Structures are given as C-alpha cells and as structure tokens.
Amino acid sequence: xxxxxxxxxxxxxxxxxxxxxxxxxxxxxxxxxxxxxxxxxxxxxxxxxxxxxxxxxxxxxxxxxxxxxxxxxxxxxxxxxxxxxxxxxxxxxxxxxxxxxxxxxxxxxxxxxxxxxxxxxxxxxxxxxxxxxxxxxxxxxxxxxxxxxxxxxxxxxxxxxxxxxxxxxxxxxxxxxxxxxxxxxxxxxxxxxxxxxxxxxxxxx
Numbered sequence: 001x002x003x004x005x006x007x008x009x010x011x012x013x014x015x016x017x018x019x020x021x022x023x024x025x026x027x028x029x030x031x032x033x034x035x036x037x038x039x040x041x042x043x044x045x046x047x048x049x050x051x052x053x054x055x056x057x058x059x060x061x062x063x064x065x066x067x068x069x070x071x072x073x074x075x076x077x078x079x080x081x082x083x084x085x086x087x088x089x090x091x092x093x094x095x096x097x098x099x100x101x102x103x104x105x106x107x108x109x110x111x112x113x114x115x116x117x118x119x120x121x122x123x124x125x126x127x128x129x130x131x132x133x134x135x136x137x138x139x140x141x142x143x144x145x146x147x148x149x150x151x152x153x154x155x156x157x158x159x160x161x162x163x164x165x166x167x168x169x170x171x172x173x174x175x176x177x178x179x180x181x182x183x184x185x186x187x188x189x190x191x192x193x194x195x196x197x198x199x200x201x202x203x204x205x
Contacts, residue, residue: 014167
C-alpha cells in the first residue's frame with residue numbers, strides 16, 4: 001500500500017478544506033493517509049483578535065501536528081499552504097526548515113511531492129508560492145507531481161493552475177469553490193497513481 005501524508009498550514013480553514021479533500025481522495029484511491037497540520041507560530045493574542053482564525057484553531061485542535069516521522073513514513077506528500085506575499089506561510093516553511101537532518105541522510109530522495117495553495121484574491125501569488133515550495137523539493141531530490149492540464153477538471157472555472165490546486169478565499173473563512181475541491185481531488189489521485197507506478201518500477205530495477 002502507498003503511504004500518503006497531507007501536511008498543511010491553514011489559518012481560517014480554506015487550505016484545511018483543500019487538505020481534507022486531498023486526504024479523502026488519496027484514501028479512496030487506495031492509499032493509507034495521514035492528515036497533519038504544522039505547528040502554529042503566531043502568538044495566541046494575534047489569533048484571538050481574528051474570530052475566523054480563532055474558530056478554525058479550535059475546530060482543528062484534534063488534528064495531529066506533523067513530524068519528521070510522517071515524512072519518513074510517506075511515499076508521497078501533498079503540502080498545502082496559504083500564500084503570504086507570494087510565498088509559503090512561515091509556519092509551513094519552518095517545518096520544512098527542520099528537515100535538514102533527514103535530508104542529509106538521504107531519506108527524502110525520491111519522495112513524491114505535490115502542493116496546493118489558497119490566496120485571498122485573484123492573481124494573489126498562487127503560482128509563485130507553489131514554485132517557491134518546489135525549490136525545497138529540488139534540494140531533497142524529490143519527484144514533483146503537478147496536476148498540469150492532465151484532466152478536464154483543470155479547465156473548469158476557477159481552476160487552470162497547472163502547478164497545483166488553488167483557491168481564492170475572498171478573505172472569507174472556509175470558502176472553497178467546488179471546482180477547486182474537484183481539482184485537488186484529481187491532484188491527489190494523480191499523485192497516488194504516479195507513486196504506485198514508481199514503486200512498482202523501483203521494485204523491478
């Protein structure tokens with residue numbers, strides 16, 4: 001069985017919706033799945049001042065935090081992050097920055113990775129965020145699997161980002177278009193399928 005970790009950061013719920021959809025789709029595709037959030041870095045005072053942020057933190061309190069063990073366990077990892085000035089959120093970047101030890105040991109080589117994001121507005125840095133994440137994966141020696149335009153769902157309104165599924169929240173909490181959910185579901189299935197094929201291929205080498 002293929003092991004898939006879905007590791008994400010979400011402040012008000014949009015990326016969480018995408019992450020849950022990815023996890024559900026990967027599980028339906030036959031994978032064993034771990035859904036994990038990364039540790040929150042913002043002070044409690046800042047979270048408390050934003051009703052949506054505070055509500056989402058409470059609603060997802062039972063979601064386990066990601067560890068390096070989750071990365072080592074996984075054959076494939078889907079990473080989700082909101083965009084912060086065209087870059088991944090600091091919370092996810094901090095988690096990635098802790099991987100130096102297992103990277104040095106070669107434990108991230110040939111991991112299959114894919115990523116997704118959410119912005120508050122159109123053209124809010126979705127593509128640059130996903131491309132920035134890829135820089136880390138190149139260093140790992142990971143195998144990046146984008147959705148591309150490999151399925152008709154990518155041509156539906158609101159989709160069309162070939163780098164990874166993305167949504168536009170309009171600064172509204174838990175506001176993900178059904179087409180975006182369909183896109184991340186396809187991306188998760190594609191990630192599982194390619195991981196399965198690679199595992200079979202490596203076993204015959």
